[in-house]
Amino acid sequence: MTPDASDPRPVKLAPSLLSCDFTHLGDELRAIQSADWAHVDVMDGAFVPNISFGLPILAAARRASNLFMDVHLMIDRPERYLRDFADAGADGITVHVEATPHVHRAVQQIRELGKKAGVTLNPGTPLEAVRPVLADVDLVLVMSVNPGFGGQKFIPQSLERIRTLRRWLDELGSPAELQVDGGVSPTNARAVVHAGASVLVAGSSVFGQGGAAAGLERLREALK
Ligand code: DX5
Numbered sequence: 001m002t003p004d005a006s007d008p009r010p011v012k013l014a015p016s017l018l019s020c021d022f023t024h025l026g027d028e029l030r031a032i033q034s035a036d037w038a039h040v041d042v043m044d045g046a047f048v049p050n051i052s053f054g055l056p057i058l059a060a061a062r063r064a065s066n067l068f069m070d071v072h073l074m075i076d077r078p079e080r081y082l083r084d085f086a087d088a089g090a091d092g093i094t095v096h097v098e099a100t101p102h103v104h105r106a107v108q109q110i111r112e113l114g115k116k117a118g119v120t121l122n123p124g125t126p127l128e129a130v131r132p133v134l135a136d137v138d139l140v141l142v143m144s145v146n147p148g149f150g151g152q153k154f155i156p157q158s159l160e161r162i163r164t165l166r167r168w169l170d171e172l173g174s175p176a177e178l179q180v181d182g183g184v185s186p187t188n189a190r191a192v193v194h195a196g197a198s199v200l201v202a203g204s205s206v207f208g209q210g211g212a213a214a215g216l217e218r219l220r221e222a223l224k
């Protein structure tokens with residue numbers, strides 16, 4: 001989206017590797033080279049009802065690409081693995097408030113590792129759960145589907161949640177990114193950005209038919 005006076009935020013696109021063809025991970029990363037970040041969804045089969053992939057895939061992606069590796073940890077007690085994900089090549093690490101009783105400590109640890117710290121919450125979790133750490137994070141992620149799977153439908157109430165978090169961040173004067181993840185497509189991308197998002201995650205709508213480069217282009221067109 002071309003920034004203008006009414007919308008000064010440059011929008012970043014973060015294709016989610018969850019929907020890519022893992023037999024060609026290097027090619028898929030090259031296809032999204034013009035994106036801003038690569039979104040890396042780690043699922044443990046406990047915090048969410050699905051298992052995706054972990055450290056070796058992140059390390060391989062790191063070797064294949066210089067994109068910012070935006071790691072979304074959908075795992076219980078993520079503080080156990082922060083150093084491992086930092087060592088494997090994460091540039092930013094996002095943890096769920098529901099996954100640990102020590103979310104503030106986790107955020108501190110991510111920053112001590114020299115990485116960008118993100119916090120997120122499920123669609124059913126009150127926004128107040130992230131408010132105490134807002135001043136201490138580099139990114140807030142609004143989940144617009146229940147985490148666990150790609151290809152789900154965007155939950156419309158997410159727009160109001162994005163607007164509220166945008167207001168809270170602005171009130172704090174926080175430069176933190178406001179990221180949205182789940183069901184983002186050319187159909188709703190403009191509305192999501194208009195509500196206040198600065199980073200859009202998109203999996204199935206990017207790595208769909210026609211290849212990832214074309215998918216990214218469709219998203220960019222929708223934001224013009
Ligand atoms: C869902 C993941 C998302 C997922 C998005 O649990 O966090 O990042 O890959 O996929 P789409 O864009 O297909 O909804």
Ligand code: ZN
Binds near residue numbers: 016039072201
């Ligand atoms: Zn994600």
